[in-house]
Amino acid sequence: MTRSDSASPAPAHARAWPRFAVFGAGAVGGYYGGMLARAGVPVWLIGRPAFVQAVRAGGLRLQTAAFDERIAVAADDDAAAARDADVVLVCVKSGDTETAGAALRPHLAPHAVVLSLQNGVDNAARLQRVLGRPVVPVVVYVAAGVEAPGHVRHHGRGELVLAPFPEAAAVQAAFAHAGVPTMVSPAVPQALWTKLAINCAYNALSAITARPYGWLWAQPGVPALLRQVVRECVAVAAAEGIALDEAALQAEVERIATSMATQLSSTARDLLRGRPTEIDHLNGYVVARAAAHGLAAPVNQALHTLVRALQQARAESA
Incomplete structure (x- = not known):
């Protein structure tokens, strides 16, 4: 079991971070995507048109107990925006899992890692069946909500528990750089x-x-x-x-x-x-x-x- 729980964004270093795409950018996706983008990690938010338009117009407003900032981040309502991503975070509601998989499947790079940041216990398996490739289940412990299009408010916690996968260290490093605590565990x-x-x-x-x-x-x-x-x-x-x-x-x-x-x-x-x-x-x-x-x-x-x-x-x- 490995753990990474930096409390705040680390100083910027000249290194190439994995490129992230967040499919289903809302409360959960907006929070994690916003934290990554705030730390300088390349991120594309993929969400509903109203959310995307607001982010494009004024940045993503991410409101937490520690800060209230507008973060410049790429946003799109087309799944094709995930085509260059190294890591794809799927954050849609459980009922939209198969639809999300069908939308993403034509656009995923061969090397892309897909993580399911969703409620319930079977979303990763359902997504894997649609995509025809491995999907990493992730346990999400965060309280967040969408206050208005393009405005995400964080209410508490934020840690992630990831099932083991080969690229875990690189993904953990990016999250740690963004101040997001993570743990890799076989007990997911x-x-x-x-x-x-x-x-x-x-x-x-x-x-x-x-x-x-x-x-x-x-x-x-x-x-x-x-x-x-x-x-x-x-x-x-x-x-x-x-x-x-x-x-x-x-x-x-x-x-x-x-x-x-x-x-x-x-x-x-x-x-x-x-x-x-x-x-x-x-x-x-x-x-x-x-x-x-x-x-x-x-x-x-x-x-x-x-x-x-x-x-x-x-x-x-x-």
Whole structure:
């Protein structure tokens, strides 16, 4: 296991950094792409037209607790912009994985490394099937949001855990230069499932109530409900061959109620903005895999059904 966790951009050196493309530049892609570009690493942001137009007009506004800057960075809404990239970060929503792969496939250089910076546990495998080439799964620990087109606000954390791959050292060096902590670990499948269980606990309920994590934890009966969600996730992960530490997971869910007390889930933000959520790839994924193994996941199923119903109701009233 190797780790790189520089706290701030290192001094510029005369070296050739890998060229990065960020496909799906929004909150997550905008944050990491912005941090790399701010440090002088060559980056192309590929995103929606409104985001791209704003970045082209005034740079990417990246707002963090440490700085609020406009960063000059190349931006395009065409997947062909990834053609010269050495490293491609795929940051689209889980439901767009196959579409992203189909768009990127004709334009990837033979030597390009593709990293999946996405929620859920199966995106790298799905992307790999479409691209016909290896994809590196990455666990992303960052709280960020798009405040307006071309404006990304960082709320906390930012570290990445990457599965091992031959070019990892060069990629880690670029991220370290940009002040982004990284770790390479063979335990990425366990880490992805751990993150999935936490997302299943909080995302749906935050979306249903439109309330942050601290408020949820303070409501009678909610801690017990979240514990049951986690318990179901642990059982399904075990059936998938992934051993999780349930006690550590339950402790982390409780800790998040304090450390991220004011955080609204990404599912909640999507629902409030009338956008498709990733619920099918969170609680819905757990339900589907439970069924495949002859298991029941009734709390995850209820949360999945409720968010789907709310999503449909929003779509019909739009």
